[in-house]
Amino acid sequence: MRVSRDKLTKRMEEFRAALKRAGLKITPQRLAVFARLAEEDSHPGARAIHGKLKKKMPGLSLDTVYRTLWLFVDLGIVENMGEIDGVRFDANTEPHHHFICRKCGASFDIYCRDFDDLKLPGELSEIGEAMKAMVEVRGICRKCLSRK
Amino acid sequence: MRVSRDKLTKRMEEFRAALKRAGLKITPQRLAVFARLAEEDSHPGARAIHGKLKKKMPGLSLDTVYRTLWLFVDLGIVENMGEIDGVRFDANTEPHHHFICRKCGASFDIYCRDFDDLKLPGELSEIGEAMKAMVEVRGICRKCLSRK
DNA sequence: TCCTAAATTGGAAAAATTACTATTTGGAGG
DNA sequence: CCTCCAAATAGTAATTTTTCCAATTTAGGA
Structure with a gap:
C-alpha cells in the first residue's frame, strides 16, 4: 500500500x-x-x-x-522487525508476551492478563484471518543497561 | 529461566x-x-x-x-519468532501494529487506537527499560487463504 | 575551489539456512 | 521378538543472507 x-x-x-x-x-x-x-x-x-x-x-x-x-x-527513524540473528523458536503454548532487547536481541516472556484477550479491530478481516495476538515490548534489557 | x-x-x-x-x-x-x-x-x-x-x-x-x-x-506445538526471510525494516513512525501471515510471511500495518497505549505491567522493570509496545497479530493473509 | 573525514563500491568472507543422497531406524504387523 | 519398509537422520554440499574490508569516491565545511 x-x-x-x-x-x-x-x-x-x-x-x-x-x-x-x-x-x-x-x-x-x-x-x-x-x-x-x-x-x-x-x-x-x-x-x-x-x-x-x-x-x-x-x-x-x-x-x-x-x-x-x-x-x-x-x-531511531527506522524500526527493525524480526530477530537480529535469525529465526527463533518458542514452545510456550500458554498465553504470554515478549520483551525484546534492542541492543542484544535477547527476549523474555511477559505474563500479563490484560494482554491475553485483546479485542481485535473488525477491519482485520480485510487483511486475513487472525489466529493469535501478542504484545511485543521493545526496550533495553537489564544486562545491556548496566554495561552501558 | x-x-x-x-x-x-x-x-x-x-x-x-x-x-x-x-x-x-x-x-x-x-x-x-x-x-x-x-x-x-x-x-x-x-x-x-x-x-x-x-x-x-x-x-x-x-x-x-x-x-x-x-x-x-x-x-502447531512451537511458534517461530522473527521473520521467515531475514530482518525487515519499517519507517512508519506513527503508532501502529502488525499483522503477519504465517504462511507467506507478508506483514501488514494495523491501526487500532485501543492498542496504542497499552498499560505495561510493573514487573517489566525487572526485565529492562521498555520503550515501545506494539501488538503482533498472526494468522493467514487473504492471498494465502484464497490460494489454499 | 580545495580538502578531508566520511561514505560507497565490489568482491570476498562469514554466518545462517536449505537441499540432497546414502544410510539408519521406529514401530506396525506378523 | 523378528522382519521389513516408509520415514527419518547424518554428513556434506549448495544456497541465501549478512557482514567485512581495502581501494576509491564524495559531501559539505573552510
Missing part, C-alpha cells in the same frame, strides 16, 4: 533532520533507501530494497543498503 | 500427542529438540539448540534440528 504524500514529506523531513542532528552526510544512497522504505508500508528486507533501487541506481551496493538501514535503526 | 516440572511434563505430553495424531515417529532427535526448547523460555535459535544438544548427542545434524523445528511449527 502507498503512503500519502504529506506523510511521506513529513518522514523525509524527519530523516534529513535526524542526519543533520547526528552530523552525518546526506548522500543519494541514503536518500534513496529511506525514500523507498518510507513510501511503502510493506516492510521490505534489505535485499528487496536493493533489488528495487538497482534499476535507478545501478551502482548501489548491497552492503550500503544494509549499512544504511542499520544506521537508520540506530538513529 | 527454567520452566516448572509439571509445565514441562504437560508440554511433553502435548508433543507426543501431536506427533501421534499426525502419524509421525517419535525419534530421540525430536524428543531432544523439543525437550530442549520446552524446558527453557529463552527462545533459542536452531544453532543454539544444536550446539547444546551436540554434547549429549554427538551425531545430531544441524539439518535435523532445522527440519525438526519447522515440523513443530507446522504441527
Whole structure:
C-alpha cells in the first residue's frame, strides 16, 4: 500500500533532520533507501530494497543498503522487525508476551492478563484471518543497561 | 529461566500427542529438540539448540534440528519468532501494529487506537527499560487463504 | 575551489539456512 | 521378538543472507 504524500514529506523531513542532528552526510544512497522504505508500508528486507533501487541506481551496493538501514535503526527513524540473528523458536503454548532487547536481541516472556484477550479491530478481516495476538515490548534489557 | 516440572511434563505430553495424531515417529532427535526448547523460555535459535544438544548427542545434524523445528511449527506445538526471510525494516513512525501471515510471511500495518497505549505491567522493570509496545497479530493473509 | 573525514563500491568472507543422497531406524504387523 | 519398509537422520554440499574490508569516491565545511 502507498503512503500519502504529506506523510511521506513529513518522514523525509524527519530523516534529513535526524542526519543533520547526528552530523552525518546526506548522500543519494541514503536518500534513496529511506525514500523507498518510507513510501511503502510493506516492510521490505534489505535485499528487496536493493533489488528495487538497482534499476535507478545501478551502482548501489548491497552492503550500503544494509549499512544504511542499520544506521537508520540506530538513529531511531527506522524500526527493525524480526530477530537480529535469525529465526527463533518458542514452545510456550500458554498465553504470554515478549520483551525484546534492542541492543542484544535477547527476549523474555511477559505474563500479563490484560494482554491475553485483546479485542481485535473488525477491519482485520480485510487483511486475513487472525489466529493469535501478542504484545511485543521493545526496550533495553537489564544486562545491556548496566554495561552501558 | 527454567520452566516448572509439571509445565514441562504437560508440554511433553502435548508433543507426543501431536506427533501421534499426525502419524509421525517419535525419534530421540525430536524428543531432544523439543525437550530442549520446552524446558527453557529463552527462545533459542536452531544453532543454539544444536550446539547444546551436540554434547549429549554427538551425531545430531544441524539439518535435523532445522527440519525438526519447522515440523513443530507446522504441527502447531512451537511458534517461530522473527521473520521467515531475514530482518525487515519499517519507517512508519506513527503508532501502529502488525499483522503477519504465517504462511507467506507478508506483514501488514494495523491501526487500532485501543492498542496504542497499552498499560505495561510493573514487573517489566525487572526485565529492562521498555520503550515501545506494539501488538503482533498472526494468522493467514487473504492471498494465502484464497490460494489454499 | 580545495580538502578531508566520511561514505560507497565490489568482491570476498562469514554466518545462517536449505537441499540432497546414502544410510539408519521406529514401530506396525506378523 | 523378528522382519521389513516408509520415514527419518547424518554428513556434506549448495544456497541465501549478512557482514567485512581495502581501494576509491564524495559531501559539505573552510
